[in-house]
Amino acid sequence: MPRFFTAAFVLLCSPAALALVPPDYQEPPSALTSEVEAGFQLNTGNTKSTSFNGRTKVVYDTDDMRQESLFKAYFAADDEETTSEKYEIQLQSSYKFYNGYAFGRGDFTWDKFGSYTRISTISGGYGFDAIANSSTTLSLEIGPGYRYNLPIATDSLISPESNSEVILRTAAKFEQKLQEYTSLNADLTSEIGEENNTLTLDINYKNTLFQDWAFKVGFNVKYTEVVPEGSQQTDTITTFNLLYTFQ
Template identity: 65%
Template sequence: MKKTVTVLGTLLLSSRAFALVPPDYQDPPSDFRAEIEAGLQINTGNTESTSFNGRTKLVYDTRKAKQEAVIKGYYASDSEETTAEKYELQLQSNYKISPGYVFGRGDFSWDQFGSYTHQSTMSIGYGFDAISSYKTKLSLEIGPGYRYSQPIDSVDDPSPEAKSDVILRTAAKFEQRLHEYTSFGADLTGEIGEENTTVTLDMGLKSILFQDWAFKIGVNVRYTEVVPAGSEQIDTISTFNLLYTFQ
């Protein structure tokens, strides 16, 4: 009799626990999301070179606000010296209103071999979602800002003075889901100033391999209207990375 009561009690408790936690239960979606991607290339033999690039994106999205941080790094070297070294930090805070959002943003870059070794841009403005569906997303932003730029040393000007400029920043952020496992994204940003104008296009094609892992091909093209003597106006970076997403 005691054994029977014990078995019945165990079954009763198990059924209650099963009712409280059904088999298809999933944790509620998190407000936090992160992406980490990296790519490494090493060449040996006739060509001795190494290149590495990495990117981390952190997003905290709530009902009233959205915080976003992006960190990027690029490095390349051959058998004799470093040939490329660049780091970028992007911070943006959105406060949601109806419709759209107001934002504050900071862009910072350090490029040892670029036409400008250091650039800082601070901007504020207004943005809104022009398209927001499951397959297609498009947001537009506009606002004033301030840019500080330090030109690279050159033979003509071994100690160049830093330049500052009031700018108008415009941006378009586009994302298209091609099918369930593949998506395409493109960010186009323009900074129009009296002293200088820059246009940056950042594109990426992402294909999910399994679960939270994906393969991503990216291209970053930056055009700078006014550059120091001996520098190119267009800088291009191509990446082939493995990406991991968690939330």
Template identity: 60%
Template sequence: MKANRLALLALVVSPAWAIVPPEYQDPSNPFSAEVEMGLQLTTGNTVANSFNGRTKVIYDTLNAKQEGNFRAYFASDSEKITAQQYQLQFQSDRKFADGDYLYGRGDLTWDEFGSFTRQYIFSTGYGFDVLQNSRSKLSFEAGPGYRLSLPQVSADVPKPEDEREVIARGAAKFEHKLQEYTTFNADLVSEVGEKNTVTTLDLSYKNLFFKDWALKVGLFIKHNRVVPEGSKNTDTITTVNLLYTFQ
């Protein structure tokens, strides 16, 4: 009787074992997203305390990667709106072996209170990983691009015209896992043109405290070498946000 039971058990288990082997793992999900919002402190052309939000979407496969970012900054006092800025960034990568890739990118900024109310930047180029391991990743990007900027209205130029120029773009992206639940990111980008050079530094510190929830502290610095009369060259935005990750 015991032998019969063992034979029956083997007959039932064998097909399942053949269909789902013990080393089987679910395929990784190429889609991920982050949503964050919180308090901000803005200095430079805009001085205010308010709220901000950001949404990041990534679709990462073996041969390609698509990434989009949308950020919104808004502030007002008892009388009027004091800050209103929107940023849309998207990048498409075509991957090759050893971490190399070709990219196409767009950076669109609308800022009613900045030195430039509009800045549209489109670029393409080549990227490669310098360092990549379980804790750190460092990559560089370089290539040509095109920039359109609309200066802020001033007393000397009440109706400014668009500034259009070809640029050279260089970027360095660094990510480091300090601990199991703590990550530091630093992105440095410089876009050099004959009329102006725009440099941005995006720093963030993220600490995961419960499942997919994290606390994120960020510092965004943008510097324009040439600005309209009466505007400041450097804008900074400091944020403390609550972040949720979809995976």
């Protein structure tokens, strides 16, 4: 029996056996990828405040379909009270065919201090890649949808009523690989309704530090045409995060 194990060990270590597994072998790319990023800030001394933002994205992409989910969270507080608390969920299913894809999408927002504390949008439609090569991608989408809004309570309107309407949603999703380890992404989305219109721009710059770790700078601005009394039409969020990618 010892001779059997010795012979097996010699066979496994032989050049013929090693040739079966090349030194530069890599696992085939997975259809499932995910990203987790977070940023935290703590100020002490004359100014005492804490802020946190996190983002998780999961994508399942095959030849026939693409499933994508995104979760975002924002929180900020000073030494007296919470000043910001917002959560977002985005879900999209796309079914590919010859020259484009059909999609169904859901966007849900809970914003304690926003002009609208609850926003839910369900939409669907058609999308296609206007540009698709190794360094640049531009996807365009259009389709109808339905939006529900709940305005924030004010001194003059303690119990505001929700409103809902049919909308037309259009979106442009741009991705540019600047260098081997850097990329720029920009998403522009508009929602046009009879009672209200919104325009959202989401831009981020990502620089890979090593392996699956990256530093990411993000800027999000949303314009809402009709807002409750005392609210601002434009909201902006700037983030500086560390990002880890699972593949």
